[in-house]
Amino acid sequence: MNLLLFLLRASKGVIALSLAAGLVSGLSGVGLIALIHAELGRTSASPSRLGLAFAGLCLVAALARVIAQASMVRIGQETVFKLCLHICRKILSAPLRRFEELDSGALVAVLTEDVLTVANGLAGVPLLGINLPIVLACLVYVGWLSPPVLVCGLLFTVPAIAVNTYLMSNGVRQLTRARTEQDVLVGHFRSLIDGFRELKLHRARRESFLDDCLRASTATVRDRNSAGLTFYALAASWGQLAFFGFIGFVLFVLPSVVDVGRQALAGATLVVLFIMSPLDVVLAWVPILGRAGISLRRIQALDPSIQTCDSPDDASAPTRSNRVEFRSAIELSGVKHIYRHANDPEGFALGPIDLTLRPEEIVFLVGGNGSGKTTLVKLISGLYASEEGTIRVDGRTVNADDLEDYRQLFTAVFADGHLFKTLLGLAPDDLDDRAARELARLEMDEHVRVERGTFSTTDLSQGQRKRLALLGALLENRPICILDEWASHQDPHFKKTFYLEILPEWRARGKTLIVISHDEDYFHVADRVIHLDSGRISAGELDVAPGQTRR
Numbered sequence: 001m002n003l004l005l006f007l008l009r010a011s012k013g014v015i016a017l018s019l020a021a022g023l024v025s026g027l028s029g030v031g032l033i034a035l036i037h038a039e040l041g042r043t044s045a046s047p048s049r050l051g052l053a054f055a056g057l058c059l060v061a062a063l064a065r066v067i068a069q070a071s072m073v074r075i076g077q078e079t080v081f082k083l084c085l086h087i088c089r090k091i092l093s094a095p096l097r098r099f100e101e102l103d104s105g106a107l108v109a110v111l112t113e114d115v116l117t118v119a120n121g122l123a124g125v126p127l128l129g130i131n132l133p134i135v136l137a138c139l140v141y142v143g144w145l146s147p148p149v150l151v152c153g154l155l156f157t158v159p160a161i162a163v164n165t166y167l168m169s170n171g172v173r174q175l176t177r178a179r180t181e182q183d184v185l186v187g188h189f190r191s192l193i194d195g196f197r198e199l200k201l202h203r204a205r206r207e208s209f210l211d212d213c214l215r216a217s218t219a220t221v222r223d224r225n226s227a228g229l230t231f232y233a234l235a236a237s238w239g240q241l242a243f244f245g246f247i248g249f250v251l252f253v254l255p256s257v258v259d260v261g262r263q264a265l266a267g268a269t270l271v272v273l274f275i276m277s278p279l280d281v282v283l284a285w286v287p288i289l290g291r292a293g294i295s296l297r298r299i300q301a302l303d304p305s306i307q308t309c310d311s312p313d314d315a316s317a318p319t320r321s322n323r324v325e326f327r328s329a330i331e332l333s334g335v336k337h338i339y340r341h342a343n344d345p346e347g348f349a350l351g352p353i354d355l356t357l358r359p360e361e362i363v364f365l366v367g368g369n370g371s372g373k374t375t376l377v378k379l380i381s382g383l384y385a386s387e388e389g390t391i392r393v394d395g396r397t398v399n400a401d402d403l404e405d406y407r408q409l410f411t412a413v414f415a416d417g418h419l420f421k422t423l424l425g426l427a428p429d430d431l432d433d434r435a436a437r438e439l440a441r442l443e444m445d446e447h448v449r450v451e452r453g454t455f456s457t458t459d460l461s462q463g464q465r466k467r468l469a470l471l472g473a474l475l476e477n478r479p480i481c482i483l484d485e486w487a488s489h490q491d492p493h494f495k496k497t498f499y500l501e502i503l504p505e506w507r508a509r510g511k512t513l514i515v516i517s518h519d520e521d522y523f524h525v526a527d528r529v530i531h532l533d534s535g536r537i538s539a540g541e542l543d544v545a546p547g548q549t550r551r
């Protein structure tokens with residue numbers, strides 16, 4: 001609900017304009033009907049003076065309608081803009097662990113489908129503003145022409161609304177189920193794109209994926225959406241039936257019960273028929289609103305840590321300058337992280353870990369697969385908040401409020417990291433020149449150029465893409481660099497360059513390097529080798545002097 005308020009507040013000016021224009025348009029329409037009725041009821045053959053008023057009202061109605069509809073378009077687009085930025089900012093502010101637990105298919109579905117659906121629903125809000133006043137004004141006019149017709153209309157409304165509500169709630173239930181399945185479907189789409197090679201290579205796997213995954217999900221979405229929208233269509237038809245039933249009653253039954261008068265009856269019928277068009281618009285908008293409600297709930301249910309709304313200008317919150325500096329030591333005391341798995345109550349526990357990092361040192365993190373190396377660097381870098389223990393920088397404890405600033409000390413190239421095509425967040429001054437120098441150092445200058453901070457291409461081999469990621473880390477120039485199995489995709493020649501030249505050069509520039517590695521031949525490059533075993537630093541971990549191999 002607060003998300004809805006946030007969106008309405010963000011567009012309140014345009015909504016007000018749209019409502020005002022809609023009101024003017026609606027009242028002009030009613031005025032036109034009154035004029036038509038008066039002109040039709042005139043007995044004199046002399047030229048009417050009502051023609052001028054009629055032309056004026058036509059112009060006002062048309063102009064007001066254009067303004068109202070242009071405002072609605074604006075509201076829809078503004079909602080997409082605000083909602084996209086808002087959700088992305090919220091996702092980015094979620095803790096990494098929380099983000100990892102989210103279903104990526106659901107996230108993509110929210111960002112693509114739900115945002116547009118909410119925008120469509122919200123854009124329709126002024127439709128109510130335009131058409132409800134018309135309906136109300138018409139009802140007042142009918143009451144003035146013939147009170148018995150108005151009373152009949154109100155009596156017909158009660159069962160009409162009851163049946164309508166029943167049909168609509170069924171529609172909402174079906175559409176909600178369709179929307180839930182949509183998350184699964186988007187997950188399959190992602191598998192199709194990410195697993196294209198594996199599917200292409202294996203016919204049976206491909207067929208099974210198409211039949212068991214894609215077809216099943218697509219069919220569920222199709223069936224639930226069809227059922228939901230059919231309920232909505234039934235609701236709309238029922239509304240129309242009740243409406244014509246009412247007109248029939250007024251024309252054929254009511255005159256035999258009470259004396260309505262032919263002139264009043266003709267006027268009231270004309271007005272009631274006129275109501276049909278605005279009523280149709282409102283009824284057509286109801287399913288859109290229903291789907292928007294479902295999408296809004298999906299956005300809000302995304303995750304408690306990212307659902308809250310603060311203020312409309314949340315998306316433009318300024319970034320703070322960094323308050324944490326690293327001069328002498330980062331000390332981890334008793335830090336711990338536990339992954340809790342649904343099928344394994346004990347999960348995986350890393351720690352408690354005691355560790356000190358100092359400026360200008362090369363630390364290797366080694367250990368078997370699943371021993372906790374990547375988890376440890378996530379803890380060291382503040383990507384995971386420790387469940388126990390403390391992290392201190394130069395003697396000062398890093399608390400929850402400092403974590404964002406603390407993270408700015410680090411740059412990282414993860415084993416499964418993403419390579420951005422543009423070097424984002426770096427001062428543009430001499431960026432291209434610096435990048436060109438580092439590209440040559442990484443032996444990539446024949447393959448890639450950097451122009452205005454953007455790589456000329458990223459369609460490269462895995463090892464080459466890793467070198468571009470390393471380039472980004474070099475240019476970021478942060479005090480501590482984490483390299484997670486960076487060398488695993490490098491050829492022997494460049495592996496040697498990396499371990500024997502680049503790492504020492506980087507240390508000489510004052511950097512601390514935390515290197516996750518399985519390359520035993522180069523362990524001697526490290527100032528220290530830290531061995532992890534089942535989430536704990538193995539006993540006997542010792543500092544290793546440069547040039548000394550630790551085996």
Ligand SMILES: Nc1ncnc2c1ncn2[C@@H]1O[C@H](COP(=O)(O)OP(=O)(O)OP(=O)(O)O)[C@@H](O)[C@H]1O
Nearest residue numbers: 100339340348367368369370371372373374375376
């Ligand atoms: N996102 C996650 N959710 C749940 N459990 C996880 C997650 N990531 C890792 N784990 C668990 O933590 C353990 C340690 O994983 P981690 O990635 O830290 O190991 P690693 O030493 O870096 O392994 P590798 O050498 O294979 O990269 C794994 O055995 C796994 O059980």
